[in-house]
Amino acid sequence: MAIIPQQRLFCYTEIENLGDLERLRLVIEYMPDEELMKKLERERGKGRNDYEIRAMWNSILAGIVYQHETIESLRRELSRNGQLRAMCGFSNKVPPSWVYSRFLKKIMENQEEIDKIFDYLVDQLKELLPDYGKRLAIDGKEIESFAKLHKNKKKRDGRRDVDADFGRKVYQGEHEDGTLWKKIKNWFGYKLHLIVDADYELPVEFEVTKASVHEVPVAHKLLREVEEKHPEIIKDCEIFLADRGYDDSKLIKKLWDDYKIKPVIDIRNMWRDGEKTKLLSNYDNIVYDYRGTVYCYCPETAKRRQMAYGGFEKDRETLKYRCPAVHYGIECKGQKECECKVSNCIRIKLSEDRRIFTPIARSSYRWEREYKGRTAIERVNSRLDVCYGFERHTIRGLKKMKMRCSLALIIMLTMAVDRIKENQRDKMRSLVEPA
Template sequence: MERLRLVLEHLPDEALMAHLEKSRGHGRDDYPVRAMWNSMLAGIVFQHPSIESLRRELSRNGQLRSICGLRAVPSAAAYTRFLRSLMEHGSWIESMFDELVKALSEELPDFGRRLAMDSKAIASWASRPSKEKKEDGRRDLDAAYGVKTYRGTREDGSTWEKVVRWFGYKLHLVVDAQHELPVAYTVTKGSRSDVKEGHVLLDELEKRQPEMLKKAEVLTADRGYDDSKLLSRCWDEYGIKPVIDTRRLWKDGEQTRLLPGHTNVVYDEGGAVYCYCPETGARQQMSNGGFEKDRGTLKKVCPAKAYGITCQGREQCPVAGGVRVALAVDRRIFTPIARESYKWAKEYRYRTAVERVNSRLDVSFGFERHTIRGLAKMRLRCGLALCVMLAMALGRVREKQQERMRSLVRSVS
C-alpha cells in the first residue's frame, strides 16, 4: 500500500476533484468522486489490466476499499460513467502532469537539463480495423497500422534490421535522461510520423514548460528524428544541442562530399571531415577542435598537428592551420557537438533513458496486456500512468528517498 499512499498524497488532483464534484451537482452520490478517483489510481498502481480485475480486487480487499474511501464496490456501469467523465476532462489530466513536472524541477535542480525523445508502439486491444464504422463503445475506430524499423551494425561489421508492425497507437515522449522521468507526451495513431510529432512535442514544451526549454542543454533521439528542420530548431530557437543519429540518405553510393570553399577537404554523412595530402593524396581524418558558438562553426585541426603524424605535403597544404566548418553547410550533418566526437557518443548513450521509461510502462503499468480501445481512452490511460509515475517519484524525493525515485514496483521500507 506504500506506493498507493505516495500517489494519493503527492498527486496534485484537488482542482480536478473539485471540478468533478461541482459537475456532479446534486445527483446521486452512491460512489463519491474522490473514492472513484482513488480506486482508479489503485488500479493503475497495482497493475490491474481491466476494470473487472480492479472490481474483483476491491471486492476481496477491505483494506483497499477503506483507503480509497469506498463503502461498497462500484458497479461496472459506474466506472464506465466515471471514465467517460474523465475523458471529457483530459485537459485537467494534462495540467496535473504539468504541475508534477514543475514540482520535480523545483526539487531537482538538474531536472530537464538532459532530454531524450522517442516514441512507443502500443497495440490496440482490437487486432484489426473494424468494417463497421458506427461507434458502439466496443470497436476501435481510431487505431491505425504503424511500422518501426530498427537498424544497426554488428561487431563484425555486418548490418542487421528489425521491422516491428502493429495496429494501434504511439506514445510520443520527452523524458529527463538523467532521472528517467517524463516531461512531455502526446498520444497519436500508430501511423503518425516521429519527426512530425517531434515538432509537436517541442511546441508543447514551449507552451507548457518554457522554463525547462531554457534549462535544457542537450536533446538526444534516434535516427527516426533525423530531420534538418528539427535539428536546426533545437539549436536556433532554444539553444539545445541536438544529439540525433543520422539516416543514410545519400544516394548512388556517394561516400563523401567536397567541403565548400576547399579543394582537398571532404566530409561524410556521419559528420567526419577528412583532408587529402597535396603531395601523396593520402586521406586522413581531421581532429575536432571544438565548437565556436559566436561563429556557428566547428573547428577541425590538421591531423599532422593533432596526432604528430608525418605529412609530406604539410608545407604546401592549404588547411595545415585547420578549417572551420559552418553548421550551415549541412544542418542535418553538422551539429554543435561534432558527431564523430567522444562527447557526442557519451551524450547519445543517454537516449536509452526513454527505452527504460517505456519498459516501466509495459511492466509496471500494464501496457503489455491491456483492454484499451479508442484514442480518447488511450490518451487518458497514458496520461494517468505518467502522472502516477511522476507522483511516486515526487513523493520519494520529498520523503528523502531519492535513490528509490525510479522504483515503481517494490515499496520503500
C-alpha cells in the same frame, strides 16, 4: 489530493502498519487532483452518490499502482482487501462494473484537467530538481490496440476500435562485416510520443496519436508546448537526444537557432548517388562523410587521414578540425603544401550542411557519450509496459488510450515528487519499490 473528508471511527490503517499500501498512500496524498475532484462533484450535483467521487478516483489510481490489468481484477482485489477499500474511501460495498464504466467516461470528458495535473507536477519537479530538463530525450512508443482491425470501422459499439490504424517502423543498419540488416515492425493501434528527462528518466511532455502519425511533426509540436507551458525547462535545456527517426533539418535548426539546445540526433544516410565522401567547400583535399567525419588527403601521397576534432566555436558557429600531422605527430610528406598549414586547423561552418554538422560534432567522443543517454527513454518505455500495464491491456479508442497514458504518467510524476519530499530520492523512479 483526493482525501476522504470523513473516515470510519476505527479502520485498519489506525491499528496496523500500512505495508505495501504505503505506496498508494503517497500517491493519494501528493496527487494535485483537488480541482478535478471538485469539478466532478459539481457535475454530479444532487444525483445519486452511492459511491463517492473521491473513492472511485482513488480506486482507479490503486488499480494502476498495484498493476491490475482490468477493472474486474481491481474489483476482486477490493472485495477481498478491506484495508485497500478503507484506503480508497469505500465502505464494505465494492462498486459494480457499470459504475466504473461510467466513471471512466467522466474522466475522459475531463482530459484537460488531467493534463493540468501533469503540467503542475512537471513544474513541481522543476522546483525540487533544478537540473530537471537539462538533458531531454524523445521517442515514439508503439502501443497496440486491444481490438483487432475490422473492415467496417464506421460503427462505434465499444468493442471495435474505430480510431486506431496501422503503424510501421523500419530498423536497418550495417553489420561489422559490411552486410546490411533490416527489421520491420507493424502494429495496429497508437503511438505515444514522449519527451523525458534523460538523467532522472521522468516525463516532461507527451502526445498520444494514431500509429501512422509521423514522429517529426509531433516533435515540433511538443517543443512548442514545452516552451509555452514550461519556459524554464526550455531555457535550461542543453542537450536534446533522439534516434534517427527524428533526423530532420528543420528540427535540428529549430533546436539550435531558436533555443540554443544542442541536438544529438542520429543520422540517416541520405546520399543516394553512391558517394562515400563529399568535398568540403573551398578546399581541394578535405572531404567528409555523411556522419560528419572529416578527412584530409596528403597532397603528395594522396593518403587519407582523419582530422582531429578541435571543438565548437559558438560565436562563429563553426567546428574546428586540426591537422592530423600536427595533432598526432604523424609524418606527412605533403604537410608544407597542405591548405591548412597556416593555422594547422580548418573551420567548418554549420551552414555547410545543417543535418551533418551540428554543435556537438558527430565524429567526437562527446557525441557518442551523450547519445548513450538516449537509452533513458527506452527504460521509461519499458516501465510503462511492465509496471504500468501497457504490455497487456484492454484499451480501445483514442480517448481512452490518452486517458490511460495520462494516468500512468501523472502517477509516475507523483511517485517522484512524493519520494523526494519523503527523503526517498533514490526510489523516485520506482512504482513497485516499497515506501
